[in-house]
Amino acid sequence: xxxxxxxxxxxxxxxxxxxxxxxxxxxxxxxxxxxxxxxxxxxxxxxxxxxxxxxxxxxxxxxxxxxxxxxxxxxxxxxxxxxxxxxxxxxxxxxxxxxxxxxxxxxxxxxxxxxxxxxxxxxxxxxxxxxxxxxxxxxxxxxxxxxxxxxxxxxxxxxxxxxxxxxxxxxxxxxxxxxxxxxxxxxxxxxxxxxxxxxxxxxxxxxxxxxxxxxxxxxxxxxxxxxxxxxxxxxxxxxxxxxxxxxxxxxxxxxxxxxxxxxxxxxxxxxxxxxxxxxxxxxxxxxxxxxxxxxxxxxxxxxxxxxxxxxxxxxxxxxxxxxxxxxxxxxxxxxxxxxxxxxxxxxxxxxxxxxxxxxxxx
Ligand SMILES: [Zn+2]
Numbered sequence: 001x002x003x004x005x006x007x008x009x010x011x012x013x014x015x016x017x018x019x020x021x022x023x024x025x026x027x028x029x030x031x032x033x034x035x036x037x038x039x040x041x042x043x044x045x046x047x048x049x050x051x052x053x054x055x056x057x058x059x060x061x062x063x064x065x066x067x068x069x070x071x072x073x074x075x076x077x078x079x080x081x082x083x084x085x086x087x088x089x090x091x092x093x094x095x096x097x098x099x100x101x102x103x104x105x106x107x108x109x110x111x112x113x114x115x116x117x118x119x120x121x122x123x124x125x126x127x128x129x130x131x132x133x134x135x136x137x138x139x140x141x142x143x144x145x146x147x148x149x150x151x152x153x154x155x156x157x158x159x160x161x162x163x164x165x166x167x168x169x170x171x172x173x174x175x176x177x178x179x180x181x182x183x184x185x186x187x188x189x190x191x192x193x194x195x196x197x198x199x200x201x202x203x204x205x206x207x208x209x210x211x212x213x214x215x216x217x218x219x220x221x222x223x224x225x226x227x228x229x230x231x232x233x234x235x236x237x238x239x240x241x242x243x244x245x246x247x248x249x250x251x252x253x254x255x256x257x258x259x260x261x262x263x264x265x266x267x268x269x270x271x272x273x274x275x276x277x278x279x280x281x282x283x284x285x286x287x288x289x290x291x292x293x294x295x296x297x298x299x300x301x302x303x304x305x306x307x308x309x310x311x312x313x314x315x316x317x318x319x320x321x322x323x324x325x326x327x328x329x330x331x332x333x334x335x336x337x338x339x340x341x342x343x344x345x346x347x348x349x350x351x352x353x354x355x356x357x358x359x360x361x362x
Contacts, residue, residue: 009318012294015283017232019276020269027051029087034269034277035221037197039092043075043084045109052076052109052273055225056088058197059099068099068121070196072216072225073273077112077179085113098123100186104227105210106135108177110273115179125182126194128205130212132185135178142175150242156356157330158308166323188214204263208253209236217264224268224281229260232270232278235291239331240338250339254289261285292336299336300345306357309333 025032027042027050034040037058042051052075059070075081098121103111106127114125125132146168154167188194190205194216204215206229216225228236238253266282278284298315313321313329316336321329337358340346349357 009291009294012287012291015280015287017278017280017284019232019278021277024276028084029089029091029093031056031088031092034271035223037199038221038223038271039069040271040277041084041088043109043113044080045076049109049274053271053277054273055271056093058096060197061097061099066097067095068097069093070099070102071117072102073104073110073227074101074113074117076109077116077177081113082116082179085117097121100124100126101182102188102214102216103127103131104215104225104229104273105213106131106138107210107228108174110227111135111181112177113179115181118182125185126188127185128188128212128214129185131210131214132187134211136181139175139178139181142172144172146171147242149245152354153242153245154330155354156245156309156350157334158310158355159326159330163323163326167327190214204260206253206256206260208238208249208251208256213256215260215264217268222265222268223271224264225271226273228273229256230270230281230284230288231272231274232280232284233275235288237328237332238292238335239328240334241331245334246338248335248338248342250292250335251342253335254292257285257289296336296340300340300360303337303340303346303358303360306349306359308355308357309337312337312358 025040025042027044032040039056041054041056043054045052054075055072056069059068061068098117100123101114101117103114103125118125151164154164188203190203192203194201199218199220202217204217206213206215209228213227213229215227215229238249240247240249261282264281268281269277269279270281271277295316299312302312302315309330312333316333317329341348346358346360351357
């Protein structure tokens with residue numbers, strides 16, 4: 001048993017979660033069974049995360065009823081993940097094809113290889129409509145120039161010329177993490193009950209990390225595949241992006257978490273996309289919500305005097321924000337600031353240089 005204690009504020013300790021598996025699968029084709037007919041695999045990821053958890057559930061093909069795998073999440077597009085899937089299908093998953101490919105949400109580490117798997121096995125992509133459509137629209141930015149709206153957005157956040165130049169040079173990276181997307185999909189809706197391998201799995205949608213993120217909950221097995229909606233040791237990225245500068249994803253996020261707590265009982269084993277499977281869903285949700293609320297309180301105090309977005313990082317993040325983290329920190333800080341504005345607690349004023357200043361309402 002291991003318990004995460006890292007990176008918490010001393011006055012806001014992490015709840016005690018339990019992790020029933022001491023021996024996770026190795027990244028690549030290795031497999032562990034987490035419940036009858038439900039397998040856990042890890043696909044390679046660059047960067048600090050290292051891997052993404054994906055899941056294979058025993059299922060039957062729609063045509064002919066042959067035994068097959070329903071896959072949930074697919075890994076980042078590219079040859080490393082392709083090799084890992086090949087190893088899995090030559091090893092622990094051998095002997096069955098793929099019935100369908102579920103994707104929790106549109107981020108490249110989740111949907112990246114959906115096109116590869118659906119084409120290789122002649123299977124359909126099952127995903128919510130907003131995730132599919134948003135993914136296609138973001139992928140279409142690859143190869144485009146950074147739009148003026150985006151430059152204005154980051155300038156307003158207080159970025160200097162160097163940071164803006166780097167953004168411009170890197171723009172359009174989203175599509176590079178994707179194998180060619182499937183051209184059609186089967187729509188998942190909140191509340192859908194889907195039979196997979198003879199058991200019912202319920203779709204529970206959340207929003208804030210991505211627009212229409214699907215979790216899958218199986219009451220019979222007491223399992224919840226949580227994607228990035230609930231992670232045991234990482235607070236999921238909730239950001240405002242240049243496409244919707246006035247958006248309030250943090251309110252969506254907090255509302256979603258509370259709703260999930262009401263829809264999914266506490267006794268599930270949570271299968272997250274990062275870190276390890278864990279027990280303690282409700283305590284984790286409470287901790288995530290209170291962590292954001294505390295961040296909002298610190299932020300509100302700080303903006304008693306007017307501040308730019310780039311002036312507020314230190315009250316929301318306990319680490320140095322370098323160029324690589326600047327976009328993420330800006331998006332998350334804006335999510336908190338826009339939430340304060342939506343609650344009527346703060347105002348935003350643009351100065352003559354096009355930079356926004358935030359201040360608490362008196
Ligand atoms: Zn994600």
